[in-house]
Amino acid sequence: MTSHRWFSPSRLAIHATLLLACALYLIPLIVMLLTSFKSPEDIRTGNLLSWPHVITGSGWLTAWDAVGGYFWNSVKITLPAVLISTLLGALNGYVLSMWRFRGSQLFFGLLLFGCFLPFQTVLLPASFTLGKLGLASTTTGLVLIHVVYGLAFTTLFFRNYYCSVPHALVQAARLDGAGFFTIFGRILLPMSVPIIMVCLIWQFTQIWNDFLFGVVFASGDAQPITVALNNLVNTSTGVKQYNVDMAAAMIAGLPTLLVYVVAGKYFLRGLTAGAVKG
Amino acid sequence: MARLELRNVNKRYGSGLPDTLKAIDLAIDSGEFLILVGPSGCGKSTLMNCIAGLEQISGGEILVEGADISAMSPKDRDIAMVFQSYALYPTMSVRDNIAFGLKIRKMPQSAIDEEVARVAKLLQIEHLLARKPSQLSGGQQQRVAMGRALARRPKIYLFDEPLSNLDAKLRVEMRTEIKLMHQRLKTTTVYVTHDQIEAMTLGDKVAVMKDGLIQQFGTPQQIYNDPANLFVASFIGSPPMNFIPARLQRQGGRLMALLDSSQGRCELPLSRDIQGLEAREVVLGIRPEQIVMGGAEGNGLPSIRAQVQVTEPTGPDLLVFVTLNQTKVCCRLAPDVSCCIGDSLALQFDPARVLLFDSASGERLDLAAPACVTQDNVARFTGR
Structure with missing residues (x-):
């Protein structure tokens, strides 16, 4: 092995730059964490980056009391919406890559427009539709909105992934006697772990972090945590409890962080899939 | 085990597009090995997909055991296929790959185990059953793919260029194995290839295709010895047949082809007398191995002297290139012939083996049988 020159000037420059970038990225997180464990007194007297005099969990407990219920609302919205949109996206992608029909390319092209539609443009038609369906201001309605809006992305992911799967696999399975759903369930889905992971992460992040749909289509006790967090932070009465705000923000952000940590390695693998066949 | 018959099969991908398959007529008996061979884009793979049911035909009939299967879905046709990939x-x-089709067909588990064991033994892949395909070499994957086709004991096997992804040595080995397998199992087989050696060595019957048309259908020997046109003659055989443009002349009541080199002339008497060809430009087809060194003894064969331009020793043969009628001609001589570039060689031709082609249409001019040896034509000409 050739010896690496760790202390050459160029190496030092590279590492210094990287460390600086790292610090810039991490400082907000550090400030949040430190602040969340401080007492209100401490926050007023110390500076942003100072270590808490006394580490206290009271901010976290208050925060959980305030947004804990909404946390479960978000879980109830996100889990079904993520699972349903991923499954339907997989099925769409399977049809659009392996069972092309007349006009399927056009259909796919139109579907892609869904990826570029700004949320705001669909608010009115969506609330009209939800009202007609009798789903206005319900969790089911919000799930439906997220599924429909997410389909464009999940279909795109799966369709592109399946386009790199040799068509002969499907032909072989057809000759073996397998039908439409058997081929999907027994041959293609087991091959799709990386892209399923990409979809899950993508959809989870999108839906969990959504604010606009949550604030428009859910009300009162059914609101997701993003809306609850906003309400908490923007309350204008009394003294600002920054430790509670920071803790609540951390609670709201933790699940997406967790998803990245657990499934992140699949994310890159899935996004680069198709370049190299497994 | 089934007789396969294609009647007037047509395939068109869209109105306005040209036909991909044009009036394909073929028939093979139960247990026969049919080769579909041709350059890429000739429609051979499309034809195979039509037989498998992966593509719908636009016209005609596909009969297995006399029953039309062209409207059936692939799973009901009882056909297994080995794919190129x-x-x-x-x-x-590997075990589940082989068992998949059997499970789908709801075979009892004990019977599945038995069948997988039988196939694995036959193909010598018993030690690989627990592995995943990605852990196998190309040759092993090929065996598993064959195993999956064998497991169902279908009426017909289809092979779509199964050897083209293997290296040269393995390809020759697997070719022999496929032939052995077919001799043992005697299942009707259709095999697509673009490799003319595979076509010659494996097939009971060969169909040479080009542009969606069957150019010739017959045994490998018929195709090799009696090609129906210039395309078939040039496609089958390696090194390929020599095509020498020549003028015909009638001398002493016999039809002669005139050959000349820089070192001499020769009048090649044609074995078959055909009226109306005098003074016409034709193409003579001579396979490289049918050109021999002229010996000292006069064996009565016409001979011509020509100058050696290039020699290519291949091991078993010595390929010698000379120029006749301004055309490069390859001669396949014994390897022990000593000749150098610039030497003058006496070459002899057997007139009985020289083929005559029309230079414009490419059709054979001296064919006793009809140009396209389809079943109908055979019946018509032999009175069967």
Whole structure:
């Protein structure tokens, strides 16, 4: 092995730059964490980056009391919406890559427009539709909105992934006697772990972090945590409890962080899939 | 085990597009090995997909055991196929790959185990059953793909260029194995290839295709010795047949072809007398191995002297290139012939083996049988 020159000037420059970038990225997180464990007194007297005099969990407990219920609302919205949109996206992608029909390319092209539609443009038609369906201001309605809006992305992911799967696999399975759903369930889905992971992460992040749909289509006790967090932070009465705000923000952000940590390695693998066949 | 018959099969991908397959007529008996051979884009793979049911035909009939299957879905046709890419299910073990079709067909588990064991033994892949396809070499994947086809004991096997992804040595080995397998199992087989050696060595019957048309259908020997046109003659055989443009002349009541080199002339008497060809430009077809060194003894064969331009020793043969009628001509001589570039060689031709082609249409001019040896034509000309 050739010896690496760790202390050459160029190496030092590279590492210094990287460390600086790292610090810039991490400082907000550090400030949040430190602040969340401080007492209100401490926050007023110390500076942003100072270590808490006394580490206290009271901010976290208050925060959980305030947004804990909404946390479960978000879980109830996100889990079904993520699972349903991923499954339907997989099925769409399977049809659009392996069972092309007349006009399927056009259909796919139109579907892609869904990826570029700004949320705001669909608010009115969506609330009209939800009202007609009798789903206005319900969790089911919000799930439906997220599924429909997410389909464009999940279909795109799966369709592109399946386009790199040799068509002969499907032909072989057809000759073996397998039908439409058997081929999907027994041959293609087991091959799709990386892209399923990409979809899950993508959809989870999108839906969990959504604010606009949550604030428009859910009300009162059914609101997701993003809306609850906003309400908490923007309350204008009394003294600002920054430790509670920071803790609540951390609670709201933790699940997406967790998803990245657990499934992140699949994310890159899935996004680069198709370049190299497994 | 089934007789396969194609009647007037047509395939068109869209109105306005030209036909991909044009009036294909073929028939093979139960247990026969049919080769579909031709350059890429000739429609051979499309024809195979039509037989498998992966593509719908636009016209005609596909009969297995006399019953029309062209409207059936692939799973009801009882046909198994080996794909060029092998198409093994990547997430399943070798055992599950072989058993998949049997499970789908609701065979009892004990029977499945028995069948997998039989196939694995036959193909010598017993030690690989627990592995995933990605853990196998190309040759092993090929065997598994064959195993999956064998497991169902279908009426017909289809092979779509199964050897083209293997290296040269393995390809020759697997070719022999496929032939052995077919001799043992005697299952009707259709085999697509673009490799003319595979076509010659494996097939009971060969159909040479080009532009969606069957150019010639017959035994490998018929195709090799009696090609119906210039295309078939040039496609089959390696090194390829020599095509020498020549003028015909009638001398002493016999039809002669005139050959000349820089070192001499020769009048090649044609074995078959055909009226109306005098003074016409034709193409003579002579296979490289049918040109021999002229010996000292006069054996009565016409001979011509020509100057050696290039020699290519291949091991078993010595390929010598000379120029006749301004055309490069390859001669396949014995390897022990000593000749150098610039030497003058006496070459002899057997007139009985020289083929005559029309230079414009490419059709054979001296064929006793009809140009396209389809079943109908055979019947018509032999009175059967």
